Amino acid sequence: MKYLFLIFFMNLLPQYAGKPFSRDGNYPKTFEDIRNEIAGYYDIAKAIIDLAVYGKAQNRSYERLAVFADTIGPRLSGSKNLDAAIKYMYSALQKDGLENVHLEPVKVPHWERGEEFAMMLEPRNHSIAILGLGSSVATPPEGITAEVIVVASFDELHRRAQEAKGKIVVYNQPFISYGETVRYRSLGAVEAAKVGAVASLIRSVASFSINSPHTGWQNYQSGIPQIPTACISVEDAEMMSRMSFRGTKIVVYLKMGARTYPDSASFNTVAEIVGSKYPEQIVLVSGHLDSWDVGQGAMDDGGGAFISWEALSLIKDLGLRPKRTLRLVLWTGEEQGGIGAEQYYQLHKENISNFDIVMESDEGTFKPSGLAFTGNAKARDIVKEIMALLLPINVTEVYDAADGTDINFWMRDGVPGASLRDDLSKYFWFHHSQGDTMTVQDPNQMNLCAAVWTVVSYIIADMEEMLPR
Numbered sequence: 424m425k426y427l428f429l430i431f432f433m434n435l436l437p438q439y440a441g442k443p444f445s446r447d448g449n450y451p452k453t454f455e456d457i458r459n460e461i462a463g464y465y466d467i468a469k470a471i472i473d474l475a476v477y478g479k480a481q482n483r484s485y486e487r488l489a490v491f492a493d494t495i496g497p498r499l500s501g502s503k504n505l506d507a508a509i510k511y512m513y514s515a516l517q518k519d520g521l522e523n524v525h526l527e528p529v530k531v532p533h534w535e536r537g538e539e540f541a542m543m544l545e546p547r548n549h550s551i552a553i554l555g556l557g558s559s560v561a562t563p564p565e566g567i568t569a570e571v572i573v574v575a576s577f578d579e580l581h582r583r584a585q586e587a588k589g590k591i592v593v594y595n596q597p598f599i600s601y602g603e604t605v606r607y608r609s610l611g612a613v614e615a616a617k618v619g620a621v622a623s624l625i626r627s628v629a630s631f632s633i634n635s636p637h638t639g640w641q642n643y644q645s646g647i648p649q650i651p652t653a654c655i656s657v658e659d660a661e662m663m664s665r666m667s668f669r670g671t672k673i674v675v676y677l678k679m680g681a682r683t684y685p686d687s688a689s690f691n692t693v694a695e696i697v698g699s700k701y702p703e704q705i706v707l708v709s710g711h712l713d714s715w716d717v718g719q720g721a722m723d724d725g726g727g728a729f730i731s732w733e734a735l736s737l738i739k740d741l742g743l744r745p746k747r748t749l750r751l752v753l754w755t756g757e758e759q760g761g762i763g764a765e766q767y768y769q770l771h772k773e774n775i776s777n778f779d780i781v782m783e784s785d786e787g788t789f790k791p792s793g794l795a796f797t798g799n800a801k802a803r804d805i806v807k808e809i810m811a812l813l814l815p816i817n818v819t820e821v822y823d824a825a826d827g828t829d830i831n832f833w834m835r836d837g838v839p840g841a842s843l844r845d846d847l848s849k850y851f852w853f854h855h856s857q858g859d860t861m862t863v864q865d866p867n868q869m870n871l872c873a874a875v876w877t878v879v880s881y882i883i884a885d886m887e888e889m890l891p892r
């Protein structure tokens with residue numbers, strides 16, 4: 424009713440006189456038109472929230488993830504577990520009645536940690552918990568026994584370069600933020616090798632620790648010797664730092680059986696709800712299916728993958744079909760640097776003008792507060808209007824700059840992007856560690872995340888026009 428009145432009224436205004444009120448975007452819509460269009464989704468948003476948070480689908484993404492994570496376990500690139508996970512999802516998405524369920528082949532790195540062991544021998548025997556870093560080489564079969572030099576930064580390492588030759592470099596860098604501190608994990612071995620060290624042990628990039636090492640990918644550089652590298656717990660890094668500050672000599676024995684195999688066949692897993700009016704235009708929702716080889720990969724990124732699946736399930740359950748295609752992609756090889764996503768981008772970028780928005784949830788599915796968005800000012804205003812429909816669950820914030828290893832390729836080329844924002848206060852307690860299990864996931868929080876993800880992806884897929892870029 425309100426809408427019909429608006430059309431009538433607008434025909435009286437000079438700028439609209441004589442122009443048919445077309446819903447096909449024949450003339451540029453004013454922001455007021457768009458605001459009204461979005462307000463028209465109030466009932467659908469409410470229905471999605473009711474179903475996901477209070478209704479029949481309550482806890483579904485959590486329950487599905489629990490079965491998956493308990494059955495398959497962790498899913499490192501190149502592993503049999505990841506193959507099993509992809510088969511599992513292919514069949515689950517088909518059983519769920521989604522469309523165009525298929526796998527897109529990708530070659531991914533295949534690294535295995537093998538057996539690993541570290542022991543402090545001086546000043547006293549003490550077993551050191553380690554996790555080798557992805558792509559690390561092994562030690563010789565008999566292991567390495569060497570004196571330790573502890574540094575708090577790359578600067579300190581460079582100042583004390585003379586002392587590092589033949590030693591094991593222990594980095595005890597403080598945790599500032601993941602983005603800032605992670606370079607010690609990715610570059611620690613290269614920097615240590617440049618000054619002649621025989622191995623490097625890196626304080627885990629974690630904001631809290633109960634003697635848990637946290638793994639992750641690291642990079643060698645051509646022309647620099649490849650030395651074995653592992654992460655250690657915050658506790659052991661701090662203890663060795665205290666010991667060395669007192670002038671105590673520290674000797675560590677390190678044995679690692681890590682191995683890199685030829686790249687392995689893997690797949691991005693895809694499912695869709697095909698658009699009713701513009702099926703060639705795509706709203707992409709995603710998370711990554713691969714994980715580290717410890718814990719269950721429930722948080723990173725089981726949660727993101729399963730709320731993305733849930734978005735399609737909820738829309739299907741409500742009997743909705745958006746105008747554009749809603750495409751779920753479960754990436755492979757994310758932890759090795761977005762390998763699956765990069766190939767996907769290369770193969771599909773010819774259709775970049777048809778990608779409306781790329782969305783990824785890969786920073787937890789804890790209590791959500793909103794979305795981080797990348798796009799121009801007009802697109803941001805549209806997303807803010809959409810987020811206002813999430814007021815019933817108070818998840819209305821729109822932050823700057825979406826981030827996701829797997830969607831950055833598209834955003835760099837101007838496609839609007841969104842990533843889920845949630846309470847990250849405990850995320851780096853568990854990240855890439857044995858602690859990343861179903862125990863850290865919460866069904867109520869996942870329900871809220873699924874509701875946000877679904878409302879946003881559905882409305883953007885169904886609006887008359889693609890987001891401006």
Ligand SMILES: *[C@@H]1O[C@H](CO)[C@@H](O)[C@H](O)[C@H]1NC(C)=O
Pocket residue numbers: 481482866867
């Ligand atoms: C969903 O999970 C919450 C928290 O564990 C629980 O209280 C509730 O009963 C569950 N709902 C359903 C339908 O299982």
Ligand SMILES: *[C@@H]1O[C@H](CO)[C@@H](O)[C@H](O)[C@H]1NC(C)=O
Pocket residue numbers: 544548
């Ligand atoms: C320390 O460990 C080494 C190697 O396992 C062992 O040979 C040695 O006896 C131990 N020393 C003490 C004091 O326990």
Ligand SMILES: *[C@@H]1O[C@H](CO)[C@@H](O)[C@H](O)[C@H]1NC(C)=O
Pocket residue numbers: 702703770771773774
């Ligand atoms: C590009 O879009 C067209 C039209 O939807 C489709 O037929 C084609 O398969 C797409 N190409 C790729 C590489 O996805």
Ligand SMILES: *[C@@H]1O[C@H](CO)[C@@H](O)[C@H](O)[C@H]1NC(C)=O
Pocket residue numbers: 792817820
């Ligand atoms: C709503 O969310 C905001 C920001 O996330 C928070 O500060 C506020 O306390 C929340 N309000 C309610 C009623 O939950």
Ligand SMILES: [Zn+2]
Pocket residue numbers: 711723724757785
């Ligand atoms: Zn991740």
